[in-house]
Amino acid sequence: MVAIPYLIIAGRRFPLPIGFRFVPSDEEIVLLYLSKKVQSLPMLPLPESLVMPEIQIAQFDPWNLPGDDDEDMKFFYTREEPEIMQRGMRVKRVSIAGVWREREEEPILSPDARDVIAMKRTYTFERTRGQRTANRxxxxxxxxxYRLVRTDTLNQHLSRxxxxxxxxLQFTRYYACKIVRRMMSGGGGGVVEAAEPSNAESSASC
Incomplete structure (x- = not known):
């Protein structure tokens, strides 16, 4: 059964129209959602669990992520691991049956285009050899x-x-993740085969 999203106004629930979709822009994800999450502020008027729940991405293969199986776009928060932060490591994002390979990184600018406020990294999922994923x-x-960058412009926004x-003002290191599924009409499984990850490729938050 598909969960019906709703607004909460004055303590009352109001269902949203059928077909409602949550499709925020990069700027909206950074300024309206992630900027609140790092300060542990609630996401209103919808509960966080319906819009952008917090999970550990590496615990799931992409076809097993929480949420409606009919959704081609899902959003999550994930917290950066303290030990990884301290070592300054480049995080390896390894799931049960594969690995997320980084493809590119680009800056997200402030609305006036004068300062970088976040970085956006793009990953594609590759299934490692030897893993069996029947029925995927x-x-x-x-x-x-999406990862915030603590520039003066962002700090001023967080302070407001x-x-x-x-x-x-507080700052807990979180990422926001948008995962997009593109269905394939032909055979072949649709997931790129990759080499088995080395022992150095540890599981990560996102």
Whole structure:
């Protein structure tokens, strides 16, 4: 059964129209959602669990991610591991049956285009040899990862959000992830074969 999204106004639930889709732009993900998440502020008017739940991406293959199986686009938060932050490591994103390979990285600019406020990394999922994934859909998966960059412009934005909510400025390292599924009409499984990850490729948050 498909969950019906709803708005909460004055404590009452109001169902959204059938066909409603959550398709925020890169700027909206960074400024309206991730900027609140790093400060542990609620996502209103919809509950976070319906819009962008927090999970550990590496615990799931893309075809087993939480949410409606009919959705071709899913959004998640994931927290950066403290030990990885301290070592300054480049995170390897390894799931049960494959690995997310980084393809490119690009900056996201502030609305006035004067400063970088986030970085957007693009990954594609590759299934490692020897892993059996029967009944998985014929599809390819791309993940876009959004990470805030603590420039003066972003710090000012975070401070305004904190002031508006009457809280002290804080910053917990989270990523926002957008995962896009593209169904394939032909055979071949739709997932690129890749070499087995080495022991150095540890599981990661996103």
């Amino acid at each position: 859909p014929r599809a390819t998966w791309t993940m876009y990862e 959000i904190a002031d508006a909510n009457g809280v002290a």
